[in-house]
Amino acid sequence: MNALAVEFRKEKRTGVIPLLPAVGILGAVYAFLNFLVRKDALLGLPLAPMDVLLTQLYGMIMVLNMFGIIVAACMIYNMEFKGNAVKKMYMLPMSVSGMYFCKFLILSAMFLSAVVLQNLSLMWIGMAELPQGAFEMGTLVKFAGYSFLTSMPVLSFMVLVSSRSANMWMPLGVGVAGFLSGMALANSGSGLLVVHPFVIMLKPAVAMSAEPDITVVTAAVIETLLFLGAGLWMAKNLRYE
């Protein structure tokens, strides 16, 4: 608990804490405005109203979330490398892997707040704008959980990459490359591509149904844990030279 409190104090003036909730608000406003402007066109699509609400607005929200995660992950470790502060952390009686885990937890919690904000907006749109009786709260909650879980491999991967690089441009470049390659591969039918964390995050955005794909969910959970485990191991065993 002390490690988490220390970690929160370190984030002061970095902008890491408000970044992801701000992305959440931006996504919520985008969803609201988009539906307001394109309501008739969207509801005219040959899809169930809940599928329209959840899948047709998610593309842009997902891109915002992805860049939010990439930038937040870069920032959360950049402040450790900027004044060489991480060296001091290695010389103090604390667990460096514990510090890594706290950073992962903080980013996950902030990202969860972004997802909640975006889905509150979708809930409001669903209740106010969808045809009478078409809004299903259970489907919305399920899709919100699905979009959160499928985003976690990117978050876990980006924390790992940024923890290993003192130069912030490096993880930023990896993030952009991940986004571009993910975009290129997301529509491919090959199941093997779910090993690519950015492809997993894009999966709900390219689907036409709001129903979660259990294979994608399983791959997302496994990858999140694998990247987290690798990051914790490296923080513990690879020393600061």
Add this chain to the structure above:
Amino acid sequence: MEYIITTEQLTKKYKNFVSVNNVSLHIRKGSIYGFLGPNGAGKSTTMKMLLGLTAPTKGSFVIDGRHFPEDRIDILKEVGSFIEAPSFYANLTGRENLDIIRRILGLPETSVDDALELVGLEEFGGRLAKKYSLGMKQRLGLAGALLGRPPVLILDEPTNGLDPSGIHEIRNLVKSLPDLYDCTIMISSHMLSEIELMADDIGILNHGNLLFEGSLEDLRHSVGKAESANLEDVFLTMVEQDNTNRKQRAKL
């Protein structure tokens, strides 16, 4: 004699380069140990190994009866350190930086003011660390090492970047610490006159090898210099002799 830090055949190899070669140090409890050597001699690497920043290729060390890496946390609780350059969070003020360290060490809030006062930074505690001058950053690094008044201090060139009056102040501070509270200091510096003024014992490293360990008087005797010879002359003589011997060995 009671030693607080002992190393046994401590070695660090980087591919084909031996940075530290079978170094066995013996640092007396309550003493100031001046660790000398030319650039690249292996001083910082030795200190980094003592702090767990880099893993020894061979050998071991004991700090206050505790072994590394098994007792890493216990050792680091007792050691205040400053290695090469100050480490700080640029986004935090000097006081906030020290508060982070204080929380990790589980010290009372008053320890931050105590450390700031010791290094003469109390006026600037509220300023962002990134806006500090080089000398102030150096003092902040030292304050971080002194926080909680640890029984062992490992200081690698703590006066780098300080102006003459700053050097004088820090030297006096370091010199006064063993009297102020019971502590042992291992300090490296290129300013030999400084070390001469404050160290009780000296260790000289050259090309990773420990050439000498003992008191300044013993050092003068070992190179055949008069009692009045200063540390700089003695140090240069010893290092030059070693370099000449190495060249001759290389020719053979």
